[in-house]
Amino acid sequence: MVLDIFTKNESELEQKLIDVRRNLHQEPELSNEEVKTTLKIRKWLEEADIDILDLPLKTGVIGEISGNVAGPTIAIRADIDALPIHEQADIPFPSTVPGVMHACGHDFHTAVILGAAYLLKKRQENLKGTVRVLFQPAEETGHGAKAILASKGLENVEAIFGLHNDPLSELGVLGTKEGVLTAGVDRFEIEVKGKGSHAAKPEEGIDPIIIAAEIISRLQTIVSRETKSSESVVISVTQIHGGNTWNVIPESVYLEGTVRTFKEEIRKTIPAKIERVLNGVAASYGGEARLIWHPGPPSVQNDKEWTLFAKRIAVQNGYKVVEVEPTAGGEDFAFYQQKIRGAFVNIGVAGEYGLHHPKYYLNEEAILPASYYFADLAEQALVELYGQSLSAKYIPQV
Known part of the structure; x- marks a missing residue:
């Protein structure tokens, strides 16, 4: 049965995404072992009648949503793997896999981008091109992005956007900067x-x-x-x-x-x-x-124009945008940026402990706003590209 996202109200969509996040949190899988996670994501995409690319990937999946107008292609990315850490967080839905937990919040990332996919599907007729929703494996090993690139799943993509949660920032805060963001x-x-x-x-x-x-x-x-x-x-x-x-x-x-x-x-x-x-x-x-x-991965290098664009859409979505300092943490999103211009942002989730901590936890109220943000970011990025002079080739001939 196809998920009726066209009649879902905001509270129902939010609960759906919270359920998704908790389901993933209870059954975490390590890098390159995300078999169940991949099957779940495919099922959730299929429920919304979202096309799935046929790619030579052991784990990970890319969905695709195309508008009625031929146009550019952009991508939004989530990572899906967990860490070899025994969970100590006192929550009602702890990890059921001994020694493995989502201590980096990739379950949050997946729920956010899935929510964006649902919203984009609802707006499909108005899209000025195609959005690929990327659920990437093996970010923690630093090489999952290479597998995605090798699969040809990002061919013809002209811009790409990604996120990471920041448990030490409050709800409603989005941090980013142009240029070097990670090490x-x-x-x-x-x-x-x-x-x-x-x-x-x-x-x-x-x-x-x-x-x-x-x-x-x-x-x-x-x-x-x-x-x-x-x-x-x-x-x-x-x-x-x-x-x-x-x-x-x-x-x-x-x-x-x-x-x-x-x-x-x-x-x-x-x-x-x-x-x-x-x-x-x-x-x-x-x-x-x-x-x-x-x-391992090089440093994330945010494109100047797309970073300014991402900030503008964030303000329109009610986020408080802050300039962040480069972090010595790593992020294999950088491999995409070697080939595709784009921007990476941090979303505040008001946690008590930092990333990779056994008591890591986040505020789930951050999920739905982030989904709306990435849906708007993707939709408006297509408009931006479609309207550029180099994109005149996308205008239908009469």
Whole structure:
């Protein structure tokens, strides 16, 4: 039975979206494992008679709503994956999957963009082109956007918009800025090799723990002594593993961590600088160290014109628009922006705890206004593109 969105009043639509969000919250799925989530989203789109693109995707889905007038294509995006965190929030609909929860609010994002899709379907006849509603997998791994791009699901898209919730901002607040919004995010592993020995006779071995400790300390000189004070680089070692008993110096130590940068030209220099530190420190002790580099998403770079446009539509929708500072957090929406102009915004959800916290929670009153905002943003973006001189090709010939 097709969902009768054309007769639904605002309170009914809001409850529908809250139910969607809670359903997803109770059955979270990790990156690239969002099989049930994908099936649910397809069902909710089909209920509203929204077309679904046939794409080679294991998880994730793209719906499409086209007006009666041939015109440009734009996209609005939500991410759908959860995190490997055990939920501690005291709510009546907690995660039923041990060790997995929507601690980043992707269930909120999905409900918002689904709501926008319902509203756009209701306005379909007036759309000056096509809106693709994108529900992307695997944002938390930093590579889900690449899978969407590889599927060709965003071909011919001329503008793209995305969101993230901000639990530390109040309801009715929308934050964004032109230019750099998030950091480029890379992951590294370091394998340190020495020579094992009895702890009582360290002179007979090469202690990888000493080497690793100095490497950790020396890595920070890349930030403090090799980067301009006006630039931002974060190097964090987040794991260290070595040894298995109290009286033996181990053969090796393993380190893992992350690098956050805002400028691509700086980002490209970091691996070589880390390798120089590793080789110098390890060699000074007679050991070895190897860097394994895992490049992640670049920084989100909001297009100037579309950011101003997104702000204007936000004000029209009653949001208080604030200029935000760039964050060292990552967001693979940046991969889309390398190919498609667009803007990313933060929506206040008045939570008590920050993102990725086991007690993370949000105010569901933020869902419906955000759905209206993204529906209006998409509809008006089509009007904007349709009216541009380069879009004269969309005007029907008579």
